[in-house]
Amino acid sequence: MLQHAGKSWPHGPRQLVRSLAWLRLCAIAGQSLTIAFVTWVLDLPIPVGSLCAGIAMLAVFSVLAFWRLRQRTRIAAWEPVAHIAVDTLVLGYLLYLTGGASNPFISLLVMPITLAATALPLRSVSIVAVLSVGTYFFLMHHSQALPQVSGEGASGLFNLHLTGMAISFAITAGMLGFFIARLARALRAQQAEAEHERERALRDQGILAIATQAASTAHELNTPLSTMRTLLGELARESAQQETLAADVELLISQADRCRDILRQLVKVGSNQLSGVAERLSVARLFDSTRDSFALLRPEVEVEFSLDPDLAQRSIEVVPALQHALVNLLNNAADASRACGNTRVELVVGRDRESLAIDVRDHGKGMREADLSSAGMRFQTTKQHGLGLGLALANATADRYGGSLVAYPATGGGTRLRLLLPLKTLDNFTHES
Structure with a gap:
């Protein structure tokens, strides 16, 4: 199991144990309904007491599994294997009481191997596979035979077997499709993240x-x-x-x-x-200093500045590279505006959830869609004499703070660059951040 932006299949014993716990509840419900159907609808004389005892053991273990998940202690790598072993042995016990290898639901023994393969190392998968295959071979030689369907004979028993196989096939196909689809999505997400890291x-x-x-x-x-x-x-x-x-x-x-x-x-x-030195100053002072530096650099450009008053006096830790990044963004915006005969740029400072949001907007012709998605990841420029360093340096500074740089089209034309910096990091920035 893999992880990407919190949306893909997570990795680790705890996540697998959680998935097993919910699947176990589904299994308990399905097994109970099956026993009720066979007993009351088909009127087959099956050992209901022994079967219910097996399901009750599984229910007790399910309660213990959810209790374990509520504990904050780390779940060891062997615990998912133990959970799968309990599920396999209980399933084997239920199959032993209902025909063994001739039971159409025998194919469900494949599911523990599938679940283990999606999250566990090869050694653990091998243990689960040996346990499942061993259970299957045991049931081939040891089991209690299913009784005949009343009034139907061999034909009725065969039809019932086919129906059970169809249900078993549907369950197996659904679960395989679900887990493999999630695993494939996680792999695609990991590949995208790897490509992003390579570009970075x-x-x-x-x-x-x-x-x-x-x-x-x-x-x-x-x-x-x-x-x-x-x-x-x-x-x-x-x-x-x-x-x-x-x-x-x-x-x-x-x-x-x-x-x-x-x-x-x-x-x-x-x-x-x-040295990792960061200067502590207020948000208002940082942006006043940035505006003054930019005014000296580009006196011909008019900056429309807006600062959220709730953030103005907030004290943050700033490295010199951050102010340089802001000046670079303003300078790029100024060049884009000037290329279209405009001398205005906008600098808006606000809050986006738990991050400081810095928006720099130009009044130029805008960026291409392909450039928007990769802004700051490559040394690219649309200016005739540009070096393509401004956005890359700003993006690198955002990475140091654990933030991000996003470009998107601005309403009314031009481009808006949003620099997101986590306030938690700004409050206590260190070199290791």
Whole structure:
């Protein structure tokens, strides 16, 4: 049994024991109805007392199984095998009293093997198979014969046997179809999850390679940037009397200073990432800082900002990479809006159940359906000179918090990117998170 998003067939002894417990209740009901039908409708002289005793034992064990499931202690791997063994032995006992191997319901001995094969290791399945096959062979040589149907003779007994085989076949087919279908669905879900993890690993490897190269580049740029800053300072003093030239030099100085600050921030982010340092601040302060940083980067873009007042003063732990991710999302949204002649982007901060929901919306032409489903998993871009890093870095940051990044079409055109970050993680973020 496998697990995927809580919808597929779960894996583990506890889940199998739970399935066996419910199937056992169905078996008790079916066996009771069968005895009643054979006794009152067919009027066959079967050992009702002994059969009811066997069903009563199964009912008592069923109560014990549900009691065991209510316990919080771990269910060991051998317990499902023990449960299956009890079910098989009780079924064998009931078949022994009703014809043994000639009973049409003998094929139900296959079901324990099927259930074990869906969840247990090969050794356990082998034990269950040996027990079922051994029970079958025992019943071939040891059993109490079924009485003849009154007034019908061999023909009536044969017809009754065929009817029993048909019912047994229907039960077996239904259960096999149900469990195999669930197992197949779980396998498909696991394959999809494996593909998702593979894409995530490739993305992270790409980010790591870029980060390594960025660290080397930052180290190499520091020296020529310092030299440029020194020369620009001297050039500013020499051109103080020429207004046009002085203004251009001041602009160059400001850009050089910004490059120096970016390099320092890059080193700071890397240091904090290695040490797991997170800064505690309010949600309002985080997004005010993000808005200010983006305003310096793109002063020509208008940001429509909305913050849930219930979240404004909530204190959270933030790593520098989170603010960079938000700025990247806003920058991508700005590029998409500008490509369509619009200068507006939206940043909406609210709550989605137990997560902080950050929506960044552009007013561009929107993303293709294929790109929406894989947003942030690959280095892909729709911009002519884009690198495809913005969404990938934002998605990687969301993964660090145990969150997610989802893209979907916005009402009225454009794309809305939703960054979901669990509030529980934000309240107490560590490097291991």
